[in-house]
Amino acid sequence: MAKKTLKTAAKPLTKTSNKTAENGHQEAPHTETALAVQKTYKLYIGGKFPRTESGRFFKVNDPDGKLVANMCRASRKDFRNAVVAARKAFGGWAGRTAYNRGQIIYRIAEMLEGRRAQFEAELVQLGSDPKSAAQEVQAAIDRLIYYAGWADKYQQVFSSVNPVASSHFNFSVQEPTGVVAVFAPEEPGLLGLVSSIIPAITGGNTVVVLASEKFPTCAITFGEVLQVSDVPGGVVNLLTGHQKELLSHFSTHMDVNAMIYCGNDPQISITLQTSSADNLKRTVLYPDTDWMTASGASPYFILDTQETKTTWHPVGK
């Protein structure tokens, strides 16, 4: 019942924009409905939605060239603020129980489910065909559920008790590496975002992510989903802007422990790996992962931003 209501509520947005496209831009839409209130897309940092401190923007248009939004063009300082927020949130998030993290990630899925139509609309608005947009949102929900389930299991899969040849009990566990910077995949806009950041936060990391340049609106809307999903502020920080501009800042930041790049621009890979050497941040490259298929999800994605910690303790005889 609730689902139906929401779908209906989302309709005017779709209709309005379609009509706008049909009628060209000079004419105002001749409808009985009120003028659509357009959303101001801001950044999502530390659980809040600030505008970029730089005051800069970049335009995203629909396939017909009609302006959809003036996106914030995040700056070096926005990134810095996001890292500060992520670092601040790290201890608490990593310290949550795995069960709790699992429930929160499940909660994200619940919130996304409820706003399914909005995300489909945003994807379509920026050029997805409606069928694949629907599939993508469905897959994003499923992926959240998938990782929600892994939260309290990957440790059991990847940990070990090591039978050392001395009077010691020895075990190795996985721990989050810390603050993870992410260049999300360009496409699919929503599913790529979800698939690249959720494994990291499932494993207790906090992330600073630069969303797809092509599909940035759904990323910020995803921030709204996160904000109402019990995800503590700072665990996920979302920026919109240009990869080329932010690359060196992402990859050189000394308080970033790992960086994920979901793309296949060799120049970005080289720059990322070269400058990551400054603090030996872990670099994780997903150049050709097909996020739409099952190969885009596995616990090994969680493992990519984990550290193995081995602990020794004597055992009396």
Added chain:
Amino acid sequence: MPAISGKMEFDTAWSYAPAPENADHIVLKKRYELFITGKFVKPQSGKYFETLNPATGKPLAKVAEGSEADIDKAVKAARKAYTNHWSKLPAKERGKYIFRLARMIQERAREFAVIESLDGGKAIRESKGVDIPLAAAHFFYYAGWADKLNYAFPNTNPSSLGVAGQIIPWNFPLLMAAWKLAPALATGNTVVLKPAETTPLTAMKLAELIQDCDFPPGVVNIVTGAGATGAALVNHPDVDKIAFTGSTEVGKLIRRATAGTQKKITLELGGKAANIIFEDAPLDQAVEGIINGIYFNQGHVCCAGSRLLVQESVKEVIIRKLKDRMETLIVGDPLDKNTDIGAINSQQQLATIEAYLKLGQAEGAEMFQSSCPVPQNGGYWVRPTLFLNASQSHRIVQEEIFGPVLAVQSFRTVDEAVKKANNTHYGLSAGVWTDKGSKIFQMTQKMRAGVIWANTYNKFDPTAPFGGYKESGFGREGGLHGLMPYLKM
């Protein structure tokens, strides 16, 4: 009544007579060549360098200096062996070669131990008791993995990478060769190994064993040389994997050099580990852990417990015990069975350590050294040293010294201990001493380091993953996790 604060008297009428390990059966060649395609071949440049005995400063043998051309030859040999033999061999057969090598090291353990001590300066007690048996154990452990990789990483159908280039340090020469070779070979890769320039001899002995084991030619190639030889290996386009153990500085160079290539890398780098003693610790065992943490292998240990953090309420008693214990350490001839601390590995490392001793004093920390005699014979020696009243901002607290030098600080609360321990760009290891179980787990969870020793220190085992957080590197060696860096999944 004796003065209560006076030192214990360890200068006894009963002193231990020299107890040298018998080295009669050791035969060293005058000159060692490169090991490529299963044969010993001359370096293309015709150049050789000397490897010294750091306990005397005298040369032991000449060793070939591998050039870019030699590296190229070795990589080609490894590629050919990979394509034609090693990747085609059934996994269980691969395992059998490695098992055989493990056994052969055990049979010749005494010889390896003596050579390790001669070439590297480490006490025979350690090379015989730690280095060589652990090296054999490492091969034995990974041999068994060869045909079981599908159980290690379910649903990944793991496969080998190809040719691995491996560069190892001088502090545990044979053991590091084993840490590198064993998982690489077990996972089906072929190898070009570059030993450290000051300690090449046991690697060349290992090459002889690899011949004796009938490994297919080219599966393991060993090219000796210095930094340039290593750089040639790192930069070679046909290498699929670089595994490096050494300084953080060189680790960063390797990260940059391999950027944008398909080479997988693992780095096991420096450390500045905190060894934390709480007031409820088993104090005498903690003192032993401190000693073992920093003076093991002359302090040439990346995971050495080089920062001592003592809770203030037990600081005085711990320091007193520590000083007394230091007085009983025997520094001297590495081949003497009673030697606790052998020779510093090289003149260069000696200079580095001595510079830190000056620096620590200049920074205002109070230096204490044991009063033990050290040989006056042209060898490289440093007395076990500690710095009291060291501050977090002192360079001797922040930088890796890689010698028998301990910086001592105190703390009052658990939070302060955690903060101090983690306040470093390294993250290789840490120690914690307390009798309280909940505190152990609190500490081991909060410390950002790859290996945590609780109520013990400097323990190693082939089954136990080892490696760092932060600038101590990435990737793990040892255990199931140590297979991952050598597999495509």
Added chain:
Amino acid sequence: MDNSSYNIPYPSIDQVGVAERAARLMSRSIKKEAKIFALKLALNMVDLTTLAGDDTPGKVRQLCYKAAHLHDALPGLPHVAAVCVYPNFVRIAKEAVKGTDIQVASVATAFPSGHSSRQVKIDDVKYAVDEGADEVDMVISRGRFLQGHYDFVQEEIAAVKEACGHAHLKVILETGELVTLDNIRLASDLAMDAGADFIKTSTGKIQPASTPSFTLVMLEAIRDYYYRTGRMVGMKPAGGIRTAKQAIQYLVLVRETLGEPWLSNKYFRFGASSLANDILMQLVKQETGVYQSLDYFSND
């Protein structure tokens, strides 16, 4: 002088760490002149002991003769530190060692179980001392200790110490019944605080008796007590030490834990019956270069 910083009550003990430390010390390689020195030192630290139900005056006299004449064929040997007997043989032993500086030690306090009334134990001690004992080897009440009655145990030791008068008091912890190293450490501290001149591992009637781990923990307790008070307490491992090699290993423990001042029979003893002959065989072997047979050394 303020020694409060050294006043750490009964630090906990990690068993694996102790075993590692003991093993490391025991692996010292003692050769040539160092070995001869150690063997002679060990010989001079032996409390030659007979504590059997079938002891007789004759047996005790033979033991005492052996104590003073270990192996007359080899000149320059020290004699043992003491003979150790039951109280009723003290007078006989005292006469037998007259003219030497061999001490006579007597077990007391309802040895070996320690189960009797306080009065009977005190009387036992007084009897031994009146008979001429130079040293008294008492047993602690292990039952009470394991019940947690530490004050009782400590008071009892203090009472015995008082009854000893001029005689030196060795306090037997019976490590094999205390079982844990934590208990052994605690009992060592109780005994020293109550005035023990020596602490001793075992009666020899219970296994395990002396082990390197037990001994190391007790030596460390002695060192901590010395840090705290400046008083040197002696150590006597007893039971299970049968070979010269073991004896040398124990001396290494002492040398590297307590140092030079404890390397004398004033502060360190071996409670043993068969150890002396093995040391003698080793000394003769060092002298002659030929491996020896027990057939050439008197039993007692």
